[in-house]
Amino acid sequence: MNPNEYNPKRPKPQPATLNSSENNRRQNTQHWRLCGEEMAETYEPLDFEFEDPIPSSPVAKKKKKLIGLDDLLEDYQKEQKKLNEKKSKRTKIRKVSEAEDEFDDATEARLSECVDKCEKEMNQVGGDDEMPFWGIQVFGDQKNFPQQEYPDVKSSVLLQSFLNHEINSLVELNIEKGENFLEGLLVDGWLLNLVYICGSVERSIAGWIFNLMLYSSNETLVTAACEFWCSVLITKDKADLPNIKIDWLPRYLDLKRALENYGFLPSSPPTSSSDVDMVHNGSSTAGPPPNIRSWIKCVGVCCQTRNTLSIFSIPEAEELLFIIASFFLDRQLLGLSVILHECMLSALNFFRYEEWHDCCNKVAKSLASRLPRDINCLRVVESIVGVDTRSKQLRSAASFQFLVAFLDEKVSDAEEILRLLISINVKDKNCDLFKMYICLNLAENWLFLDPGVKENRSIQRSWGIFLQNCACGITITDSRSYASNVRCKASYLLQGTTK
Structure with missing residues (x-):
């Protein structure tokens, strides 16, 4: 038997006993071997790393092409052909x-x-034609204002009392500068307070302030003087205010003289409305001065003081009423319409009840005879806009007198006037339809504002016939001037008459 063969009966050899250091060395060696094996397994090569690389074909190098003159000529001809086509x-x-x-x-x-x-x-x-512009030249060129001197002002009691007062030792007022001192008191309102305290207005002081109001070029002085006179006159007219003695009062001649210096044209033939401009050739002396505002206010206040002061007579008040009405025809005074209406109302109330009827007819006849018979008469009638009884009566009377003047007939009866209007043939080609339009408006104001005529059935029947002639006698295809104006106005009024 081979000694090296395995024999189960043979006892197993026992390992030799090692010391502890050797044993530790071997354990460490074994440990690191295992770690190395694990790391080797972790970092193993990937699958694509073992694939064959992609074969790359070599880049073919571009060969440079030589451009000849023939190629350049061909390209030039192509571009030229494209430009010619464009x-x-x-x-x-x-x-x-x-x-x-x-x-x-x-x-x-x-x-x-x-x-x-x-x-x-x-x-x-x-046939719709534009209405001509209203307006006449009421004011022409201004005259040289009178340079009046008032030496009595320096010797007035009011100024002397102030000079002799002990307070003058502080002011040291000189008598030569007394007028300037009074102007300062007037502007500041102290002069009016002194008049209230004294209870009187000296003649020299009153005339001096009135002259400043009408002719001064200083608007501040003009306004202060107007307020002074209006306050003094109104105070005189009211019983509950302190009584003031006025040694001098303005007269109608003083106001009329001032109006003439302003360039007022009462007797000159009025300019046609088509020739009137808002500004007269840029002249500095054309038209009324700014003092006309104070003039209008003063006239209105003077008309209110008839119960206590006798300033105007009845004929003078009638003339003033005509002047105020004519002011409405000057386009330069359009900005003064409010104070003009207030002044007209004061002039209407100047007359007493028993005087008014005759005075109303006189003023109406004066307006119809002295003002132009064109579109301006409608402007005058429409400017009397008061809702009181006297305003309506004057508007009706003025319309009637203008209507009589337009018809140029010696008639004074309402039925005769309407008979003449009905007799006018509006179908006639020679009929003046513009004149008919003005007559239609005047008749409207006359009949609608006169209660006596308005209640007369015969007159109302004739009025309806006249309106029907104008509304139906003028057809819609009528090509004459103002035919449409007359037809539309008559149709509108006819509807109200029918109702």
Whole structure:
């Protein structure tokens, strides 16, 4: 038997006993071997790393092409051909556009001609003409204002009492500067307070302040003087205010003289309304001065003081009422319409009850005889806008007198006036329809504002016939001037008459 063969009965050899250091060394060696095997397994190569690399074909190098003169010439000819084709297209487009523009211009010209023709025909059929502008030249060139001196002002009791007062030792007022001192008191309102305290207005002081109001070029002084006189006169008229003694009062002649210096034209023939401008050639002396505002206010206050002060007579008040009414015809005074209406109302209330009827007719006749018989008469009538009884009566009377003047007949009866209006043939081509339009408006104001005529059935029946003649006698196709104005106005008034 081979000794090296395995024999189960043979005892197993026992390992030799090793010391502890050797044993530790072997354990460490075995440990690191195992760690190395694990790391080797972890960092094994990936599958794609064993794939064959992708074969890459070598980049073919571009060969440089040589450009000859023939190639350059061919390219130039191609570009030139393209440019010629573009120019040809642009020329064709321009010609087409010009042809279209010429066609559009011709079409527009024919359309414009057609529109003008239709407009002319419509104007001929409609007959709507613009009303002429109202307005006359009431004020012409101003005159040189009088330079009045008032030496009595320096010797007035009011100024002397102030000079002799002990307070003058502080002010040291000189008598030569007394007028300037009084002007300062007037502007500040102290002069009016001194008059209230003294209870009187000296003659020299009153005339001096009145002259400043009418002729001074200092607007501040003019306004202060006007307020002074209005306050003094109103205080005199009211019983509950302190009584003030006034040594001098303005007169109608003083106011009329001032109006003449302002350039008022009462007797000159009035300028046609179509020739009136808002500004007269830019002249500094044309038209009324700013003092006209104070003049109007003063006249209104003077008319309110008849119960206590006798300033105007009845004929003078009638003339003032005519002047105020004529002011409404000057376009330069449009900004003063409010104070003009207030002044007119004061002038209307100046007359007593028993005086008013005759005075109203006189003023109406004066307006109809001295003012132009055109569109301006409607302006005057419409300027009397008060809702009180006297305003309505004056408006009706003025309309009647203007209507009589328009008809140029010696008639004074209402039925005769309407008979003349009815006899007018509005279908006649020679009929003045503008004149008929003014008569229609005047008759309206006359009949509607006169209660006595308004209640007369015979007059109302004749009025209805006249309106029917104007509304039905003028057709819608009437091409005469103002035909449409008369027809529409009469149709409107006829509806109210029917109701």
